[in-house]
Amino acid sequence: MIGRIRGMLIEKSPGQALVECAGLGYETDIPYTTFFNLPEVGQEVTLHTHFVVREDAQSLFGFASRLDRDLFRLLIKVNGVGPKLAVGILSGLDARQFIRCIEARDANSLVKLPGIGKKTAERLLIEMTDRIGQLEGQFVPLASESGAALDTAVPAAGADDPREEAEAALIALGYKPQEASKAIGKIAEPDMSRETLIRLALKNMIPAG
Incomplete structure (x- = not known):
């Protein structure tokens, strides 16, 4: 199991980061909440990871915080929630926001996430209520503590629109x-970067609880 990688950030884009570690480049699938906290390309980054092996594919998922990674591991145990949907959930809500939704029984915020219908939201509320206790005591770093502020993302080179x-x-x-x-x-x-547009759009579509 690959639990964490630390190295130089070679490439980043919404949904994926390439990290070079000991001469190897690790392609990691990441939620948008992690993407917004990545440092600039060329700087050192640490990602908490989860390695998924299937018959037809091997995927490495990376997260800015251990709490996000551990929440991802709990989410994929929920009936009907696979890695792709779990990443989608953590793209719209970070771990703290998701936990608040569960504690407040806030199904309305959950159904605003893509791929989450009413039945899936209800299932998440039922199954995750007992499981989030496993996350107690974990520290969630703020954006200002992760080495990159949310509003300092730089648009990809050559981005036209x-x-x-x-x-x-x-x-x-x-x-x-x-x-x-x-x-x-x-x-x-005018002059808004791609990253800022995505972050603000998601914030409006899924208001923080």
Whole structure:
């Protein structure tokens, strides 16, 4: 099991990071909440990881905090929630926000996440209520403590239209094209980076509890 990697951040994009460690490049699938906390390319980064092996694929999932990683491990034990959906959940809500939803029995915030219907939300509330106790006592680093502030992300080199890239990222996460376009249109301002557009759009679509 690969539990953590530390190395130089070679590439980053919404949903994925490439980290070089001891001469090897590790492609990691990451939730957007982790993406927003990554340092700039060329700097050192530490990711808490979970390695998934299937008959047709091997995937490494990376998270900015141990709590996010451990919550991911609990989520994939829920009936009907696989790694892709768990990453989607943690892209819209960080660990602290998700735990607040469970404690408040807030199904409304959960169903706003792509891929989460009413039945899945109810199942999450039922099954995760007993499990989140396993996460007690863990520290969740704030953005300012992770080495990268949420608003300091730099657009990818060569990006021509941050709005289009932000919309594409939301669609890849599971939102409908109309939803993505509407969400970006509401908050878009001149000179906003792709990362800022995505972060603000997600914040508006899934208000923090």
